[in-house]
Amino acid sequence: xxxxxxxxxxxxxxxxxxxxxxxxxxxxxxxxxxxxxxxxxxxxxxxxxxxxxxxxxxxxxxxxxxxxxxxxxxxxxxxxxxxxxxxxxxxxxxxxxxxxxxxxxxxxxxxxxxxxxxxxxxxxxxxxxxxxxxxxxxxxxxxxxxxxxxxxxxxxxxxxxxxxxxxxxxxxxxxxxxxxxxxxxxxxxxxxxxxxxxxxxxxxxxxxxxxxxxxxxxxxxxxxxxxxxxxxxxxxxxxxxxxxxxxxxxxxxxxxxxxxxxxxxxxxxxxxxxxxxxxxxxxxxxxxxxxxxxxxxxxxxxxxxxxxxxxxxxxxxxxxxxxxxxxxxxxxxxxxxxxxxxxxxxxxxxxxxxxxxxxxxxxxxxxxxxxxxxxxxxxxxxxxxxxxxxxxxxxxxxxxxxxxxxxxxxxxxxxxxxxxxxxxxxxxxxxxxxxxxxxxxxxxxxxxxxxxxxxxxxxxxxxxxxxxxxxxxxxxxxxxxxxxxxxxxxxxxxxxxxxxxxxxxxxxxxxxxxxxxxx
Amino acid sequence: xxxxxxxxxxxxxxxxxxxxxxxxxxxxxxxxxxxxxxxxxxxxxxxxxxxxxxxxxxxxxxxxxxxxxxxxxxxxxxxxxxxxxxxxxxxxxxxxxxxxxxxxxxxxxxxxxxxxxxxxxxxxxxxxxxxxxxxxxxxxxxxxxxxxxxxxxxxxxxxxxxxxxxxxxxxxxxxxxxxxxxxxxxxxxxxxxxxxxxxxxxxxxxxxxxxxxxxxxxxxxxxxxxxxxxxxxxxxxxxxxxxxxxxxxxxxxxxxxxxxxxxxxxxxxxxxxxxxxxxxxxxxxxxxxxxxxxxxxxxxxxxxxxxxxxxxxxxxxxxxxxxxxxxxxxxxxxxxxxxxxxxxxxxxxxxxxxxxxxxxxxxxxxxxxxxxxxxxxxxxxxxxxxxxxxxxxxxxxxxxxx
Numbered sequence: 001x002x003x004x005x006x007x008x009x010x011x012x013x014x015x016x017x018x019x020x021x022x023x024x025x026x027x028x029x030x031x032x033x034x035x036x037x038x039x040x041x042x043x044x045x046x047x048x049x050x051x052x053x054x055x056x057x058x059x060x061x062x063x064x065x066x067x068x069x070x071x072x073x074x075x076x077x078x079x080x081x082x083x084x085x086x087x088x089x090x091x092x093x094x095x096x097x098x099x100x101x102x103x104x105x106x107x108x109x110x111x112x113x114x115x116x117x118x119x120x121x122x123x124x125x126x127x128x129x130x131x132x133x134x135x136x137x138x139x140x141x142x143x144x145x146x147x148x149x150x151x152x153x154x155x156x157x158x159x160x161x162x163x164x165x166x167x168x169x170x171x172x173x174x175x176x177x178x179x180x181x182x183x184x185x186x187x188x189x190x191x192x193x194x195x196x197x198x199x200x201x202x203x204x205x206x207x208x209x210x211x212x213x214x215x216x217x218x219x220x221x222x223x224x225x226x227x228x229x230x231x232x233x234x235x236x237x238x239x240x241x242x243x244x245x246x247x248x249x250x251x252x253x254x255x256x257x258x259x260x261x262x263x264x265x266x267x268x269x270x271x272x273x274x275x276x277x278x279x280x281x282x283x284x285x286x287x288x289x290x291x292x293x294x295x296x297x298x299x300x301x302x303x304x305x306x307x308x309x310x311x312x313x314x315x316x317x318x319x320x321x322x323x324x325x326x327x328x329x330x331x332x333x334x335x336x337x338x339x340x341x342x343x344x345x346x347x348x349x350x351x352x353x354x355x356x357x358x359x360x361x362x363x364x365x366x367x368x369x370x371x372x373x374x375x376x377x378x379x380x381x382x383x384x385x386x387x388x389x390x391x392x393x394x395x396x397x398x399x400x401x402x403x404x405x406x407x408x409x410x411x412x413x414x415x416x417x418x419x420x421x422x423x424x425x426x427x428x429x430x431x432x433x434x435x436x437x438x439x440x441x442x443x444x445x446x447x448x449x450x451x452x453x454x455x456x457x458x459x460x461x462x463x464x465x466x467x468x469x470x471x472x473x474x475x476x477x478x479x480x481x482x483x484x485x486x487x488x489x490x491x492x493x494x495x496x497x498x499x500x501x502x503x504x505x506x507x508x509x510x511x512x513x514x515x516x517x518x519x
Numbered sequence: 520x521x522x523x524x525x526x527x528x529x530x531x532x533x534x535x536x537x538x539x540x541x542x543x544x545x546x547x548x549x550x551x552x553x554x555x556x557x558x559x560x561x562x563x564x565x566x567x568x569x570x571x572x573x574x575x576x577x578x579x580x581x582x583x584x585x586x587x588x589x590x591x592x593x594x595x596x597x598x599x600x601x602x603x604x605x606x607x608x609x610x611x612x613x614x615x616x617x618x619x620x621x622x623x624x625x626x627x628x629x630x631x632x633x634x635x636x637x638x639x640x641x642x643x644x645x646x647x648x649x650x651x652x653x654x655x656x657x658x659x660x661x662x663x664x665x666x667x668x669x670x671x672x673x674x675x676x677x678x679x680x681x682x683x684x685x686x687x688x689x690x691x692x693x694x695x696x697x698x699x700x701x702x703x704x705x706x707x708x709x710x711x712x713x714x715x716x717x718x719x720x721x722x723x724x725x726x727x728x729x730x731x732x733x734x735x736x737x738x739x740x741x742x743x744x745x746x747x748x749x750x751x752x753x754x755x756x757x758x759x760x761x762x763x764x765x766x767x768x769x770x771x772x773x774x775x776x777x778x779x780x781x782x783x784x785x786x787x788x789x790x791x792x793x794x795x796x797x798x799x800x801x802x803x804x805x806x807x808x809x810x811x812x813x814x815x816x817x818x819x820x821x822x823x824x825x826x827x828x829x830x831x832x833x834x835x836x837x838x839x840x841x842x843x844x845x846x847x848x849x850x851x852x853x854x855x856x857x858x859x860x861x862x863x864x865x866x867x868x869x870x871x872x873x874x875x876x877x878x879x880x881x882x883x884x885x886x887x888x889x890x891x892x893x894x895x896x897x898x899x900x901x902x903x904x905x906x907x908x909x910x911x912x913x914x915x916x917x918x919x920x921x
Contacts, residue, residue: 268802269810303661304603307625308807312660476625483810 005031007512008274008282010261010300011290011452011491013041017244017253018064018505019288019490019512021072024251026513031282032253033274035260035452040241041290042451042458043233043500049438052329052394053387055233056241057442057451057458059378059396060085060347061500062224063231064240065136068502072247079243082231082383086346089196090428094338097192098346101229110189120187127172128222130159135223135496138479138507139470177465180218181209181354191353199351199374203400204458204498206322208361209354213465220463224501232347233500234384240500264289264300270485274300286486288508292453292460293317293473293493301484310476310483317473317493318464321444321456322364324402326421328395329388329438333379334429345382350375350428357400364401369417373424374400392437397421404444404455414443459498460491469495480508481515488512535560538585539674539735543743547753554756557650557670559586562755569859571758575679575721576860578750579686581742582759584675584727585735588633588650589668592643596663601635601643604658606790606812608803612637617701617718620645621795622654627811628778628787629795630654631771634718636703644669648771654779658807674735678742679725679762681910682749684918687715687726689749690741695726696917708741720759722766722906724913749921764856764865767826767906769793774824774853774867788869789815793824819875824853826907827900829864829883832857835898838885840868842878844897849878852885858907865907866900877902
């Protein structure tokens with residue numbers, strides 16, 4: 001380690017690893033500093049007790065893009081996207097609806113829903129395709145545009161006008177900024193179906209189906225589908241972060257675990273490395289933060305090194321996590337009323353209607369937790385039996401909407417909230433409670449503490465339209481650049497945002513390699 | 520961050536508030552020419568403009584400073600906060616000293632200027648022309664600092680002119696002899712406590728005396744009770760305008776647009792463009808606007824607020840500035856005065872530089888009236904780099920006694 005370090009990456013989450021991989025493959029000597037005891041961030045596997053293993057805070061994802069797979073040779077390092085899964089919209093009376101890519105199956109489906117569903121999917125995938133230039137490139141600057149900025153905008157305009165055609169373009173412009181509630185009510189009759197689609201539009205955001213911009217968040221999610229179908233993360237060697245870690249190390253990246261960065265060193269407006277919490281310094285002329293932009297600027301850089309209004313804006317980034325995680329270790333497979341065992345391989349949603357979701361969201365606005373939360377349930381051990389002992393299973397549940405600040409305090413209420421979630425699950429799977437041998441409940445507060453995501457937000461900042469594209473994470477730090485020379489951002493807080501897509505990391509690496517700072 | 524409510528509930532019935540000195544000024548005011556300054560009623564002229572002007576230059580003029588915006592900035596992070604706020608290296612600022620500062624927005628455009636008083640270790644007062652509480656509070660994000668307005672909690676008099684030291688001494692304020700320019704001292708005037716700083720906006724020897732509002736009239740009476748040849752005169756804003764131009768002092772918001780108060784790009788000004796480059800220290804560490812100013816400093820300057828002596832004795836008023844007589848229009852006069860001591864027409868003008876240089880020949884084209892008849896005239900202008908008027912007695916310590 002006597003070699004000169006070209007770039008330090010703060011945080012070995014998947015975006016940090018993608019960025020590190022690209023930079024190392026371009027010939028840079030890259031060191032990745034990770035405060036935790038494993039690489040992977042929110043996608044790093046977790047263990048409960050000794051015998052129960054979970055894929056991570058993230059439990060389902062779309063594959064990363066073909067470009068990232070190819071450039072970082074991920075397939076060579078064992079990356080295999082999982083099998084396509086269905087989504088099951090659970091019904092309290094056992095009349096569940098199974099939703100596949102192009103069809104819906106279940107009792108009491110209207111003919112028009114059955115007919116409209118594939119048409120609707122096709123149209124929205126086309127919208128997602130039209131937006132692709134925005135997501136896969138550095139977002140264009142609107143002031144002092146360079147050639148690349150103009151090209152991105154031109155391509156976007158072309159895609160929307162010519163790619164969609166006139167009629168579809170009008171429809172796209174109509175729905176782009178409105179809410180998913182109105183759109184789904186126009187299209188469908190079935191509450192289970194509307195609930196399931198709306199759940200995907202809002203999960204991870206402090207938004208209900210009626211919040212403006214929820215069509216956009218859904219389109220953002222559909223971007224991932226262009227790389228392949230959604231699958232469950234099932235831990236093990238095929239998982240993305242495992243391959244990314246191997247790939248990065250193969251390219252020469254040094255990953256230092258249990259290494260906590262206390263501050264970014266700055267002199268004369270330029271970074272020259274980082275200071276660790278043990279007092280050591282690590283020097284490099286390029287520092288790339290995969291941390292939440294709020295903690296990057298407020299904690300690691302500090303207000304004295306920033307202009308006043310920029311420093312203030314950095315504290316005003318909106319993003320308070322509203323999703324909690326429940327991990328259950330089970331000594332058997334739960335039985336869901338009206339569901340066959342094979343359907344448990346999919347993603348189960350308790351989102352029986354949009355009204356149900358909106359009401360759950362309403363509680364979180366007032367620092368309360370609904371008795372009827374939105375739940376996204378997976379059983380990863382059905383895809384990888386190594387996750388639990390023979391005959392045992394692990395269940396991973398995302399719970400929305402759970403507020404970061406809870407009236408009455410989390411210390412007092414955490415066990416009560418977990419109990420309510422388990423009770424709600426019990427209404428659909430009566431034998432579940434009797435199977436539980438261990439559990440782990442991560443509130444947004446715990447997610448903040450364990451994953452250093454400010455206020456426990458998955459995406460390091462809300463994916464609302466005012467914090468997207470050239471406004472992400474904030475004006476003055478878009479395009480992966482910051483006011484500090486040599487300091488860049490590569491995490492979910494940057495465009496295009498969260499999700500296990502690696503795009504912020506990839507775009508940041510491109511930006512750095514083009515900046516002329518790389519040797 | 521508290522907002523002391525010192526204003527009466529019925530205050531809105533009175534458009535302009537009275538300062539603690541108001542009764543005395545009103546008693547002296549024969550002209551009744553009043554104006555508003557920061558929501559206070561202040562005189563433009565008390566009795567006689569010429570007498571007030573000459574009191575600054577040859578006697579002792581007294582002006583009510585109470586309406587000036589005053590902020591108290593305290594806390595262990597106060598120094599770090601102020602260092603990031605202002606463009607100037609304030610390393611040399613110590614308790615009991617004052618420094619002139621300017622602060623910018625993120626784009627490196629001037630928001631305001633003012634005087635920064637260090638009262639004790641973590642206790643500062645910032646005085647400014649314009650309301651700054653919002654900017655200061657928003658800038659405080661990330662610093663351990665408390666900021667409050669104390670504009671209405673402290674009364675102040677500017678006591679300015681060659682005899683001001685003698686007048687204050689005769690008024691019973693001892694201990695000013697060793698006070699150097701930009702020094703602060705806590706003293707007494709009879710049985711009231713006052714703080715005196717050797718500061719001012721006139722370019723002459725002068726002091727600012729800070730006092731509790733309840734003691735204000737006692738201070739006034741002590742100063743105006745000084746008998747004899749010192750020529751103690753109450754002064755209004757019009758005379759101040761004359762002397763501050765003579766001294767080459769600028770007034771943000773009048774001589775140039777302040778940042779955050781303009782809508783159009785390029786209508787605000789950087790410190791370099793208003794002649795305040797000397798209070799910008801780009802190598803002092805980070806401050807708000809530094810990055811923008813570094814970039815600006817590396818390029819040829821686009822324009823500058825320039826001190827001009829205008830030939831002739833016709834009142835210049837509003838005028839355009841041209842590069843050569845009948846040449847290209849390159850600027851405009853922002854403020855102007857006839858200087859009785861210098862016998863010159865003085866002006867500050869916003870002038871576009873050509874290729875980073877001030878054009879060699881500058882002319883003003885202006886309109887003036889003779890017995891209600893308008894005339895147009897051209898007058899050549901001569902740029903000055905130094906203050907028009909800067910007498911030695913301004914900075915002598917101890918000051919001359921009269």
